[in-house]
Amino acid sequence: MKTLEDLKALREKLKGDIKVRQKQGTKIIIGMGTCCIAAGAREVMSAVLDELAVRKLNDVQVQQTGCIGMCEKEVLLDVIRPDEPRITYGNVKPADVKRIIADHVVNGRIIEDLVVGKIEQEG
Amino acid sequence: MQHIRAHVLVCAGTGCKSAGSKEVELAFQREIKAQGLADEVMVVETGCHGFCEYGPLVIVYPEGTFYSRVTAEDVPEIVESHLLKGRMVERLLYHEPMTHEMIPKYSDINFYKKQHRLVLAHCGTINPEQIEEYIAVGGYEGLGKALTLMTPEEVVEEVKKSGLRGRGGGGFPTGLKWSFAKQSVNDKKYVICNADEGDPGAFMDRSVLEGDPHKILEGMAICGYAIGADEGYIYVRAEYPLAIKRLRVAIEQAEAMGFLGENIFSSGFNFQIHIKEGAGAFVCGEETALMASIEGKRGMPRPRPPFPAVSGLWGKPTNINNVETFANVPQIIVNGADWYCQFGTEKSKGTKVFALTGKINNTGLAEVPMGITMREIIYDIGGGINNGKKFKAVQIGGPSGGCLPEELLDLPIDYDSLTAVGAMMGSGGLVVMDEDTCMVDVAKFFLNFTQSESCGKCTPCREGTKRMLEILTRITEGQGREGDIELLENMAKNIKETALCGLGQTAPNPVLSTLKYFRNEYEAHIKEKRCPAGVCEKMAVYTITDKCKGCGLCAKTCPVKAISGTLKQQHVIDQAICIKCGACMSVCPFKAITKG
Structure with a gap:
C-alpha cells in the first residue's frame, strides 16, 4: 500500500462486494410463489443475475417475494429506484430482462408497455 | 460470474461455534449447491453478533432477516423457502421474550435497537478472515490518514481531545498515556495490546479479536506511529484459540498488503506485531506482570514507578492499552475527536x-x-x-x-x-x-477467585485475602461471630491501602460493596444463623410438614439415619444428626419437606 489514495481506490472497488448487506441502491423484486415459478420466475431471476453481472451493477439488490395474487400476469418483476415509486412489470420473459435493466434500472426510464402497476410510496 | 444476490451470514464466534454453527455453515454450503444456487448466494463466516443466547445465528441479506438457534436440520428449509422462493421461515425468527412478538429484521430487535455499535460495528457483518471486507468498510483509512496527513503530535492530540479512557478497567486517559510514552526518549519503544481478558463472565475483547481483528492491528499501528515505536505485542490468553488464529491470519494479510511491515504508506514508518500467548494467570492482566510474562519471566507485578511509559518491556518505554481501547482509535482518527465526543457523558466519552x-x-x-x-x-x-x-x-x-x-x-x-x-x-x-442469590455467597465466590489468582508476592494480598475468605466461609457455614463484619471491613481497608498491584487493591471490593448494600444478609447469617436466600447449604434447616403421609421413603434414603417415625404417620428430622444433604427433599413424593 503506497498512498492513502491507493487505499481509497481499493475500497471503492471492494465496496460493491458487501453492498448486499447494506440498505441502499436500487431493488429488483421478483415474485417467487409456486405459480410464479411455474410461469418461469427462476429463468427470469437467472437472466437478471446474469445481466447484473455483465454490467457489474453490484449495488443492485435482488429480492424475492411470495405470490402477489396477480397470477394471470406472471412472471412479475418490480423495480424500485431510490426515492422513486415501485413499478411492477408483468408477463416478464427472460428476453425482456436486458431492456428492463438497461432502460429502467440504469437510466430510470419506465418501460410503459410492460407495466402493470405503480405504487407511489414504498414503505 | 453471476451477480451475488444474497449473503448468508453465519456467526462463527466462539459462542455460536460451540452451539454448532460450523455444521450449520457446512449444511448451507451443501444445500445451496444442491439447489443450484451456488452462483448467486454466498455464505459468509462472521465474527460474534453478541446475541449469544440465541446462537447459532444466521442473517440473510439483502432482507436482513435474523434467524436464531438454527440447526443443520433447519438449513434445507431456509434454503428452499427463503433463498429459493423468498419466504421467511417464521418458526426460526426471533421472538421478544417479554411480548412474544415475532421480529423478522435484525435491526428491529430490542437487543440491538438500544445499542450504539462503534467498537462492534463490524463484528458479525464482515468476514474477519478477509482483509478485503475490512477495507470495504473503511478499514486502515485511520492508519493511512495518520501516517500521511498527520504528525505524531497531532495523533496524540486528537486522541487526547477525544476523551478516550482506558477500557481495561482503570479508565486512565489514553491520550495522556500516549503522550508519556512519546516523551520518553529512547532508540526502541514498544506497543502492547492487553488481551488477557480474565474476569469471570467477560468476553468482549474475545469477540472483537474474533470478529474484527484488523481493527486492533490498525489501532496498535497508529499508536506505534504516535509514540515512536516500531514493534508491538498482543498478549492474548491461550484459552482463546479462535482469536489467536484470526489474529495470525490478519497479521499475515496486513503484512502482505503493506499495512504492517516497512515503510507503510511510503511514510518511512515501520511496524510489526507479534502474538504472545498467555498461560491463563489472572494477574498477568496487570501491566507490569504482563510485561514480565512476555519477557519469559514469572508473571508477577512490580512496584510502579517507574511506569511502563518510562521503563516497560525489556526496560524500554512501552505503551500498553486494552483491546477495546485500541478498537476505538481508528474511528477517532478517521472521524475526528469532535465526532467521538458526541457519544457519552462529560467525563466518559464514547x-x-x-x-x-x-x-x-x-x-x-x-x-x-x-x-x-x-x-x-x-x-x-x-x-x-x-x-x-x-x-x-x-x-x-x-x-x-x-x-x-x-x-x-x-x-x-x-x-x-x-x-x-x-x-x-x-x-x-x-x-x-x-432473588435466589445469597450475597455473602457471591462475595465469597469473587474473593475465592482473587485469592486463588493472587501471585503471592505481597503479604496483604497473599495472606489478607486468605484470612478474609476464611471469615466469609465461616459465616456461610453458620459459624459467624459477633465482630466478623467489622473485622472484614478493617482487613479490606488495609488490603486496599497496602497491596502491591491492582489485583490486591481491588480484591476486597466485592466484600465491601455487599457489606454496604446487603449488610442485613450478613447479619442474618451471623446473628440468626440463617441464609435468607436459602443458598448456604450448611445453614439450611430441613423440616417435614404435615403433608407427610408417613411413607418412610425419606427415612430409607437418609444417609445418616436422621429421620425417624412410624409408618403412615408424620416423620421428623433430628437436626443434630442432619447433614443438610437434601436427599430426603428430592425423594419425597408429597413435597412435604421444606428447606429454610
Missing part, C-alpha cells in the same frame, strides 16, 4: 461494551453510549430477569468491582459514577443476580 451474563434473558454483548442506566441495559437490552424472578443485584467490573442493588439501577453508568458507589467499570462484565 461507548462501552458490556458482557451480559447471569440470570438474564438475553445473554450476550451490548455496546451502549456511556451514561445509559443499568436499568436500560438489563431490561431493555437484556430482556429482564430469567423466569420472571425479581432482580436483586448486579455485579459490575468483575472480581475487582462491586455489587449494586436495585436502588442504583437508574444510575447513569460512567467511570466516575461507578467508582463513587463502590464499584468500577472494570472490563465491563455484568453478572445479573436474582
Whole structure:
C-alpha cells in the first residue's frame, strides 16, 4: 500500500462486494410463489443475475417475494429506484430482462408497455 | 460470474461455534449447491453478533432477516423457502421474550435497537478472515490518514481531545498515556495490546479479536506511529484459540498488503506485531506482570514507578492499552475527536461494551453510549430477569468491582459514577443476580477467585485475602461471630491501602460493596444463623410438614439415619444428626419437606 489514495481506490472497488448487506441502491423484486415459478420466475431471476453481472451493477439488490395474487400476469418483476415509486412489470420473459435493466434500472426510464402497476410510496 | 444476490451470514464466534454453527455453515454450503444456487448466494463466516443466547445465528441479506438457534436440520428449509422462493421461515425468527412478538429484521430487535455499535460495528457483518471486507468498510483509512496527513503530535492530540479512557478497567486517559510514552526518549519503544481478558463472565475483547481483528492491528499501528515505536505485542490468553488464529491470519494479510511491515504508506514508518500467548494467570492482566510474562519471566507485578511509559518491556518505554481501547482509535482518527465526543457523558466519552451474563434473558454483548442506566441495559437490552424472578443485584467490573442493588439501577453508568458507589467499570462484565442469590455467597465466590489468582508476592494480598475468605466461609457455614463484619471491613481497608498491584487493591471490593448494600444478609447469617436466600447449604434447616403421609421413603434414603417415625404417620428430622444433604427433599413424593 503506497498512498492513502491507493487505499481509497481499493475500497471503492471492494465496496460493491458487501453492498448486499447494506440498505441502499436500487431493488429488483421478483415474485417467487409456486405459480410464479411455474410461469418461469427462476429463468427470469437467472437472466437478471446474469445481466447484473455483465454490467457489474453490484449495488443492485435482488429480492424475492411470495405470490402477489396477480397470477394471470406472471412472471412479475418490480423495480424500485431510490426515492422513486415501485413499478411492477408483468408477463416478464427472460428476453425482456436486458431492456428492463438497461432502460429502467440504469437510466430510470419506465418501460410503459410492460407495466402493470405503480405504487407511489414504498414503505 | 453471476451477480451475488444474497449473503448468508453465519456467526462463527466462539459462542455460536460451540452451539454448532460450523455444521450449520457446512449444511448451507451443501444445500445451496444442491439447489443450484451456488452462483448467486454466498455464505459468509462472521465474527460474534453478541446475541449469544440465541446462537447459532444466521442473517440473510439483502432482507436482513435474523434467524436464531438454527440447526443443520433447519438449513434445507431456509434454503428452499427463503433463498429459493423468498419466504421467511417464521418458526426460526426471533421472538421478544417479554411480548412474544415475532421480529423478522435484525435491526428491529430490542437487543440491538438500544445499542450504539462503534467498537462492534463490524463484528458479525464482515468476514474477519478477509482483509478485503475490512477495507470495504473503511478499514486502515485511520492508519493511512495518520501516517500521511498527520504528525505524531497531532495523533496524540486528537486522541487526547477525544476523551478516550482506558477500557481495561482503570479508565486512565489514553491520550495522556500516549503522550508519556512519546516523551520518553529512547532508540526502541514498544506497543502492547492487553488481551488477557480474565474476569469471570467477560468476553468482549474475545469477540472483537474474533470478529474484527484488523481493527486492533490498525489501532496498535497508529499508536506505534504516535509514540515512536516500531514493534508491538498482543498478549492474548491461550484459552482463546479462535482469536489467536484470526489474529495470525490478519497479521499475515496486513503484512502482505503493506499495512504492517516497512515503510507503510511510503511514510518511512515501520511496524510489526507479534502474538504472545498467555498461560491463563489472572494477574498477568496487570501491566507490569504482563510485561514480565512476555519477557519469559514469572508473571508477577512490580512496584510502579517507574511506569511502563518510562521503563516497560525489556526496560524500554512501552505503551500498553486494552483491546477495546485500541478498537476505538481508528474511528477517532478517521472521524475526528469532535465526532467521538458526541457519544457519552462529560467525563466518559464514547461507548462501552458490556458482557451480559447471569440470570438474564438475553445473554450476550451490548455496546451502549456511556451514561445509559443499568436499568436500560438489563431490561431493555437484556430482556429482564430469567423466569420472571425479581432482580436483586448486579455485579459490575468483575472480581475487582462491586455489587449494586436495585436502588442504583437508574444510575447513569460512567467511570466516575461507578467508582463513587463502590464499584468500577472494570472490563465491563455484568453478572445479573436474582432473588435466589445469597450475597455473602457471591462475595465469597469473587474473593475465592482473587485469592486463588493472587501471585503471592505481597503479604496483604497473599495472606489478607486468605484470612478474609476464611471469615466469609465461616459465616456461610453458620459459624459467624459477633465482630466478623467489622473485622472484614478493617482487613479490606488495609488490603486496599497496602497491596502491591491492582489485583490486591481491588480484591476486597466485592466484600465491601455487599457489606454496604446487603449488610442485613450478613447479619442474618451471623446473628440468626440463617441464609435468607436459602443458598448456604450448611445453614439450611430441613423440616417435614404435615403433608407427610408417613411413607418412610425419606427415612430409607437418609444417609445418616436422621429421620425417624412410624409408618403412615408424620416423620421428623433430628437436626443434630442432619447433614443438610437434601436427599430426603428430592425423594419425597408429597413435597412435604421444606428447606429454610
